[in-house]
Every structure is written in structure tokens, then in C-alpha cells.
Amino acid sequence: MSAVAVALRTRRRLRGRAAVGAAILVILVLVALLAPVLAPHDPNAIDPSRVLAGPDASHPFGSDALGRDVLSRVLFAYRVSLGVAVGSVLVAMAVGIPLGLLAGYHGGWVDSLLMRPVDLLLALPALLLALSLIAIIGPGSGVALFAIAVIYLPILARVVRGSVLGVKGEAYVIGARARGVSRTGCMLRHVLPNSLGPAVVQASVLMGFAIQIEAALSFLGLGAQPPTPSLGLMLADGYQVLQQAPWADIYPGLAIAITVLAFTLIGDGLRDHFDPRGVSR
Amino acid sequence: MSTRTRYIAERVLLAIPTLLAMTVFVFLLIRLVPGDPVQTMLGFRATPQNVATIRHQLHLDEPLLTQYIDWMKGLVHGDLGRDYVSHAPLSELLGNALPVTLELTFLSMGLALVIGVPMGVMAAARPGTARRLTDGFVILGVSIPDFWLGTLLVLLFAATLVWLPPSGYTPFTADPVGNLRYMALPVLTLAIGEAAYIARTTRGAMDQALGAPFVTFLRAKGLAERSIVFRHALRNASVPIVTVAGIQFGVLLGGAIVIETLFGLPGVGRLTVTAINQRNYTVVQGAVLVIATLFIIVNLVTDLLYGWLDPRIDAGAER
Numbered sequence: 001m002s003a004v005a006v007a008l009r010t011r012r013r014l015r016g017r018a019a020v021g022a023a024i025l026v027i028l029v030l031v032a033l034l035a036p037v038l039a040p041h042d043p044n045a046i047d048p049s050r051v052l053a054g055p056d057a058s059h060p061f062g063s064d065a066l067g068r069d070v071l072s073r074v075l076f077a078y079r080v081s082l083g084v085a086v087g088s089v090l091v092a093m094a095v096g097i098p099l100g101l102l103a104g105y106h107g108g109w110v111d112s113l114l115m116r117p118v119d120l121l122l123a124l125p126a127l128l129l130a131l132s133l134i135a136i137i138g139p140g141s142g143v144a145l146f147a148i149a150v151i152y153l154p155i156l157a158r159v160v161r162g163s164v165l166g167v168k169g170e171a172y173v174i175g176a177r178a179r180g181v182s183r184t185g186c187m188l189r190h191v192l193p194n195s196l197g198p199a200v201v202q203a204s205v206l207m208g209f210a211i212q213i214e215a216a217l218s219f220l221g222l223g224a225q226p227p228t229p230s231l232g233l234m235l236a237d238g239y240q241v242l243q244q245a246p247w248a249d250i251y252p253g254l255a256i257a258i259t260v261l262a263f264t265l266i267g268d269g270l271r272d273h274f275d276p277r278g279v280s281r
Numbered sequence: 282m283s284t285r286t287r288y289i290a291e292r293v294l295l296a297i298p299t300l301l302a303m304t305v306f307v308f309l310l311i312r313l314v315p316g317d318p319v320q321t322m323l324g325f326r327a328t329p330q331n332v333a334t335i336r337h338q339l340h341l342d343e344p345l346l347t348q349y350i351d352w353m354k355g356l357v358h359g360d361l362g363r364d365y366v367s368h369a370p371l372s373e374l375l376g377n378a379l380p381v382t383l384e385l386t387f388l389s390m391g392l393a394l395v396i397g398v399p400m401g402v403m404a405a406a407r408p409g410t411a412r413r414l415t416d417g418f419v420i421l422g423v424s425i426p427d428f429w430l431g432t433l434l435v436l437l438f439a440a441t442l443v444w445l446p447p448s449g450y451t452p453f454t455a456d457p458v459g460n461l462r463y464m465a466l467p468v469l470t471l472a473i474g475e476a477a478y479i480a481r482t483t484r485g486a487m488d489q490a491l492g493a494p495f496v497t498f499l500r501a502k503g504l505a506e507r508s509i510v511f512r513h514a515l516r517n518a519s520v521p522i523v524t525v526a527g528i529q530f531g532v533l534l535g536g537a538i539v540i541e542t543l544f545g546l547p548g549v550g551r552l553t554v555t556a557i558n559q560r561n562y563t564v565v566q567g568a569v570l571v572i573a574t575l576f577i578i579v580n581l582v583t584d585l586l587y588g589w590l591d592p593r594i595d596a597g598a599e600r
Contacts, residue, residue: 120302124573127535128553132306135557135565136313212426216539219428220554239432239543243440253429261424 018269024262032079039072043229052245062247065237070248074255077229082259084145084223085210089203091145092152097199099153100160104195105168105187115161121154130213134222141230144223148210159202163195170194201270208263215256231256285588292584300577304356307570308349311562312341321560322365335365339563361567366559371567375549379571381450382548385541386533388468390526393475398522400476401483405491406510415480422477428539431470438466448545467544471536475529482525486518493517520590527583531576 031038040058047067055062061070103114121129130147137143167173173190181189211231217223218232226233231252238249311318319335320327339362340348355362361371404415439447445466451459490496491514499509538550545551549568556564 120299120306123299123303123577124306124569125531125535125576127538128569128572128576131538131553131557132310132565132569135562135569136310137315208424215426216428220539220542221558222554235429235432242432242436246436249429249432249436253426253432256429257425260426261420264420264423 016269017265021262021265021267021269024258025266028078028259028262029082031075032082035075035079039069039075041069041072043072043076044068044227052241052248054245055247061251062245064234064245064248065241070234070251073229073234074231074251077231077234077252078255078259080141080224080228081211081214081231081256084141084148084214085207085259088145088148088210088214089152089207091149092156092206093199093203095149096153096156097160097196100157100162100199101164101187101192101195103157104161104164105183105191111161115157118154118157121150126151127213127216130217131220131222134217139217139222139225141224141228144214144217147217148213151213152206152210155206156199156202160195160199163198164191167191167194201267204263204270205267208260208267211256211259211263288588289585292581292588296577296581300574303573303577304353304570305349307566307573308352310566310569311339312345314562318562322562324560338363356570361570362563364561364564366561366564371563374552374564375567375571378547378549378552378568380452381546382534382537382541382550382572383575384453384464385467385471385537385546385548386530388464389471389475389533389537390530392468392472393479393529394526396472397476397479398483400480401485401522402487402510402515404480404484405487405514406506412484415484419477419481419484422474422480425474427470427474427536428543430473431466431540431543434466434470448543450546463544463546467540467546470544471533471540474536475533478525478529479522482521483518486521487514490514490517520587523586523590524583527579527586530579530583534572534576 040060045068047063050059050063050067052065053059053063053067059069059071061074064070064073099114099118103111124132129151130144133147133150134143137146168191173186176186176190177183214223215230215232215235218230219236220232221236223232224230234252235249238245238252242249314321317332319332319339319341323331323335336342340351343351352362359372361375363370364374367374400415400418403411405412435447438445445462447466448463450463453460487510491510495517496509496514499513500506504513534550537548538553540546541548541550542554549571553565553568553572556562556568
């Protein structure tokens with residue numbers, strides 16, 4: 001098979017992947033929204049008679065070390081995780097996109113002034129930056145959201161700045177300026193909409209990783225605090241009873257993996273759509 | 282001065298302000314804590330006298346700039362300060378923890394390259410089953426959180442098969458075999474996730490290289506496919522592979538924080554987490570400083586390797 005044929009087939013498969021990812025994500029969001037309806041039990045109800053009890057008809061995912069229903073806890077924890085993930089990326093976009101747009105469009109000293117501090121955030125490994133912020137502010141779900149947003153801000157700002165640099169030289173932008181559209185109008189009406197593609201791809205991939213980071217922080221005891229049901233906390237508790245009750249650990253982990261998978265599939269498909277030549281892969 | 286020398290000098294000079302800015306951040310870390318950091322740090326031991334002593338020892342009662350200069354002077358002499366819980370010098374604590382983290386990250390990256398590069402090459406050179414398998418491996422490797430993968434590996438290799446210990450540590454110098462047995466699961470955990478990224482990058486870069494005109498020319502010349510793939514295309518694809526391996530090293534350093542905690546390895550990552558939970562700010566400061574410095578050095582080395590591998594830099598072409 002020629003390289004071109006392989007590339008074309010891969011491309012079709014990737015489009016299909018994005019659809020699969022989107023379908024999984026829709027189901028996951030519905031599950032998160034409907035958690036109170038879907039959960040068969042109270043997620044925090046302690047039942048001494050069911051300590052580490054295995055899965056059965058009324059508790060399909062079994063029970064944890066305090067006899068709490070793992071399925072109900074996964075459903076409620078999932079809401080927290082998804083909320084933190086989506087929230088952090090939205091905050092990072094709200095700050096990062098304008099920064100990247102202004103820096104890329106104006107260039108010169110505006111660029112240096114805005115991007116130098118942003119770049120410094122990239123001088124620390126992401127998780128270490130999050131931990132440092134938590135060390136300063138103290139642990140919690142809100143702090144985790146903020147910390148993840150700070151990690152993502154420079155990435156999104158960089159991506160937007162990069163595509164703005166390309167778009168601002170396009171003929172239609174120069175044409176709009178020649179037609180008498182103001183600099184700001186040009187930036188908002190022509191440059192911004194045409195520069196968002198790569199940022200959207202990046203955001204979808206980052207959302208998947210945000211779920212992982214949130215879980216990692218909570219797993220370390222630095223994210224969501226008990227009694228908030230959190231996937232990371234469930235994994236930390238489940239690890240203690242791994243041999244006696246593997247279900248207390250496997251299901252929350254599976255929930256994270258499926259979510260990241262959905263976002264990865266969507267990101268792959270979108271990247272292919274915005275970047276058909278695969279330059280950035 | 283040749284273009285290459287200028288490139289190297291430029292990269293090294295650029296790393297200096299980054300390092301300085303990082304030290305400012307780490308220095309401010311303890312001073313940005315809301316309320317009184319010394320009070321928080323000492324907890325129930327915070328008698329007015331203790332607080333005053335520690336504040337004086339940390340020079341928190343002096344002007345900010347003087348504090349920073351003194352702290353930097355200490356750093357230059359290898360004096361990172363003292364842990365106010367165990368009273369041990371930080372250089373000693375970090376000196377013991379750093380080799381563990383370095384062993385974990387370098388072994389993981391090595392294993393990830395050993396798994397990922399051949400997978401990517403196979404996927405690009407032999408479309409079909411190899412490509413589909415690599416694609417599946419990449420998607421799973423990227424999606425599964427490393428600490429959960431670690432848990433699954435513990436469940437399989439430590440709890441069910443009882444081949445390897447679930448957690449613990451022995452120094453390599455004391456017992457090399459024991460050390461590697463303890464390291465096996467954490468290294469495998471980190472390597473699988475990394476291998477997925479390396480495989481994806483290798484496949485993409487090899488796809489491009491194998492489609493390039495120089496490969497068509499080599500084929501027309503009648504060169505063996507094996508030689509084209511490994512000698513020519515892979516050399517051409519090595520630039521993005523090295524770049525991604527360098528970028529991923531930072532992710533590995535982050536991953537090590539969680540994995541060390543999971544597997545009970547006494548590295549810098551676990552030291553950081555324990556210190557944050559105990560609000561032991563001086564230790565947090567030292568550990569963050571060490572990991573961040575390592576990260577900046579690795580980034581610099583990646584940049585330099587990139588310059589060495591990409592001959593266009595020598596010719597002075599635009600990157």
C-alpha cells in the first residue's frame with residue numbers, strides 16, 4: 001500500500017475516532033449530571049455490614065472499607081472531577097486566549113511584556129507547579145482547579161499566539177485593515193475567530209489530562225478533601241485494601257481512564273480536522 | 282564564531298535568566314504563604330519564643346532583598362538551609378533523595394525509548410497489524426493515569442503472581458539485585474505511559490521521513506529497505522523524537538512525585554509531598570528547587586542535542 005493510501009485511511013479512522021470519543025463524552029456528561037438520580041445509594045452512607053463486600057445485584061461495583069457503595073461514590077466523585085477539569089480549562093482559556101491574542105497581534109514590546117512571565121510558568125514541571133501553589137494556598141478542590149488553570153494558561157497562550165502570528169499576515173486580514181477596519185476590530189473580528197482552532201484542539205486534550213492531574217492531586221491528599229467524594233481519594237483509599245477488595249480501586253480508575261480516552265480521541269480527530277497535513281503531530 | 286557555537290552559547294545564556302527567575306519563585310514560596318508561615322510550620326510547637334527563633338534563623342525579619350541575596354549566597358555554597366522538623370541540613374536530605382529520583386526517571390525514560398522507538402518504526406515501516414497495535418497501545422498508554430496503572434501492576438505482579446515487592450527501597454550500592462526488584466514496578470509504570478508518547482512521535486516522524494523525496498531517491502538507487510528505514514529515515518526522524526523525549530522528561534519528573542509516593546520510594550517527589558502535608562516549608566522549597574533545576578538542565582540538554590542532530594542549524598538556516 002502506498003504511503004498516501006495509508007495516510008488517507010488513517011485520516012478516515014481518526015475522524016471515526018473523534019465521533020466515538022464525542023459519543024463516550026456525551027454519555028459521561030449525562031452520567032455526571034444525573035448522578036443523584038442514577039446513584040442507587042447515598043454515596044456517604046456507611047454500612048458496617050457491607051465492609052469490603054464484593055459486587056452484587058444491589059451494589060454492582062461492591063463496597064469500600066467503610067461499607068459505602070462504590071458505584072454511587074464513583075458517580076458523585078465523577079461530577080467533582082469533571083467539574084474541576086472543565087472549570088480549570090475554561091479559566092485557562094479565559095486568561096490564556098486574550099493574552100496570546102494580544103501578544104501575537106501586537107508583537108514587539110507588548111509581546112515581550114505579556115509572554116515572558118507566561119513562559120516562566122513553563123520553567124517548572126506541571127505537577128510540581130501545581131504542588132507549589134497548593135503548598136502556598138493549602139489543599140482543596142478549588143485550589144486544584146486554580147492550580148491546573150495556572151499550568152494550562154501558558155500552553156494555551158502559546159498556542160493562540162502561534163496561530164495569531166500566522167493568521168495576521170493573511171490577505172483577508174490585511175484587506176480588512178486596508179478597508180479601514182480598526183486594529184482592534186480587525187483583531188477581534190478576523191484574527192481571533194481564525195486563530196481559535198488549534199486552541200480548541202489543545203483544550204480538548206488538556207481537559208482529559210486535567211482529570212488525571214486532579215485525581216493525582218487528590219490521591220496525594222492535596223486536592224479534594226474528605227468527605228467530598230473524589231476519584232483520586234477513592235484510588236488512595238482503594239489502594240490500602242487492594243488485595244481484599246480490588247473493586248474499590250479498579251472502578252474509580254476505570255472512570256478516569258475512560259474519560260481521558262474520550263478526550264484523547266476527540267483531540268486526535270479535531271487535530272486532524274484543523275491540521276490535515278499532520279504537521280503538528 | 283561558527284553558527285553552531287553561537288547556537289550553543291545562546292541556549293546556555295537563555296537558561297540563566299530562567300534559572301534566576303525560578304530561584305525567585307522558590308524563594309518567594311515560603312513568603313507568599315497567607316498568615317505567618319513560621320506559625321503554620323511549627324503548629325502546636327509555635328511558642329512565641331520558638332517562632333521568633335525560627336524567624337530569625339530563616340532571616341524572615343530582614344528586608345526581602347537582603348534575604349534573597351543571603352539565600353542565594355548559601356545556594357552557591359551548597360547550603361540549602363535546614364529542615365526545621367528533623368533538624369537535618371537540607372543538602373543531606375536532598376542528597377539522599379535525589380539519586381532515587383534520578384534512577385527512577387532515567388531508567389523509565391530508557392525503557393520507554395527501548396519500547397517506543399521500535400514500535401513507532403514498525404508502525405511506520407509495516408502498515409497493517411503493527412500500525413493498528415501501535416495505535417491501540419498509544420491510545421491506552423496516554424489514557425490510563427500512571428498511578429492507576431501502577432496499582433494494576435501491583436495487583437498483578439505483587440499481589441497475584443508475587444514476583445515483585447509492592448513497595449519499599451534498597452540502595453543500589455547496598456544490594457543491586459534488591460534495588461532493581463524494588464525499582465521494577467515503578468519504572469515499568471512510568472515507562473509504559475512515556476513509551477506511548479515516544480511511539481506516537483516516532484511513527485509520525487517516520488511517516489514523514491519515509492514519504493520524503495530523499496527516501497524515494499534511495500529506493501530508486503536500490504538500497505535495501507532495512508538500511509533505508511534504520512540508517513536514513515530514523516536518523517532524519519530523530520530530531521522530533523529527541524525533542525519529545527526531552528519535553529516528556531518534565532512529565533516524568535512530575536509523574537515521579539506520584540509514583541514515588543505510591544511505591545514508597547524515598548525520592549525527592551515523596552519528600553515534597555510529605556513536606557507539603559506537614560507544612561514543612563523549607564523542605565518544600567529545597568525539593569522544588571532541586572526538581573526545577575533538573576528540569577531546566579534537561580531542557581537545555583534537549584535544546585543542545587536538537588542543535589547537534591539538526592544539521593540545518595550549522596548551515597545557519599531559520600529553525
